[in-house]
Amino acid sequence: MQNINEIDELVKLISKLPGLGPKSAKRIVLKLIHNRDELVKPLAKSLADVYKNIVRCKICGTLKSNSIECNFSYCKVIEKKYDKICVVENISDQWSIENSNIFSGYFHILGGTISSVGQKKEDLLINSLVERVKKDNIDEVILATSATVEGQTTAYYIQDSLKNSNVKITKLAQGLPVGGEIENLDDGTLFSAFKNRSKLNSNSD
Numbered sequence: 001m002q003n004i005n006e007i008d009e010l011v012k013l014i015s016k017l018p019g020l021g022p023k024s025a026k027r028i029v030l031k032l033i034h035n036r037d038e039l040v041k042p043l044a045k046s047l048a049d050v051y052k053n054i055v056r057c058k059i060c061g062t063l064k065s066n067s068i069e070c071n072f073s074y075c076k077v078i079e080k081k082y083d084k085i086c087v088v089e090n091i092s093d094q095w096s097i098e099n100s101n102i103f104s105g106y107f108h109i110l111g112g113t114i115s116s117v118g119q120k121k122e123d124l125l126i127n128s129l130v131e132r133v134k135k136d137n138i139d140e141v142i143l144a145t146s147a148t149v150e151g152q153t154t155a156y157y158i159q160d161s162l163k164n165s166n167v168k169i170t171k172l173a174q175g176l177p178v179g180g181e182i183e184n185l186d187d188g189t190l191f192s193a194f195k196n197r198s199k200l201n202s203n204s205d
């Protein structure tokens with residue numbers, strides 16, 4: 001294939017997506033080119049819409065549409081429904097936990113970990129977590145960060161940030177393999193990790 005800048009650029013971009021290397025990126029690009037009207041046009045529109053309209057909630061970290069207030073993770077609590085917040089690194093972690101039906105409560109999505117490359121502490125919405133705990137009268141904060149060095153460092157930092165609030169802090173424990181990322185765990189492991197979560201501070205139950 002002769003070098004065509006537009007195609008090279010698209011292959012380069014698509015190969016940055018999770019699970020895709022240059023080879024699959026090339027196959028995707030060919031498929032797109034051969035289906036200009038059915039795929040390229042609607043895909044370009046859809047990408048533009050997502051770029052324009054989808055933002056991260058500055059309070060709970062979930063994704064939301066620009067035009068509506070966030071209520072998916074119930075971060076603006078009108079009527080108190082739950083007394084627990086589960087803190088996760090990414091939305092995919094929230095989806096895994098929701099799918100396993102082991103937790104009913106609010107979620108707080110950090111959007112990464114403290115040591116992630118280029119991740120600034122202030123982007124992790126830890127201050128807004130402390131606010132939520134206070135404002136919504138939360139009884140328990142469950143730290144469901146990964147069993148990686150970064151995940152555990154982040155959990156420790158959050159625990160420290162919450163030391164002045166009268167809230168029980170627990171973290172997922174047994175069943176979580178060292179180096180295990182939440183989104184890759186099967187339901188059974190996740191269930192066991194939730195059930196056996198350990199208490200991190202001495203605040204009352």
Ligand SMILES: [Zn+2]
Pocket residue numbers: 057058059060061062070071073074075076
């Ligand atoms: Zn929110």
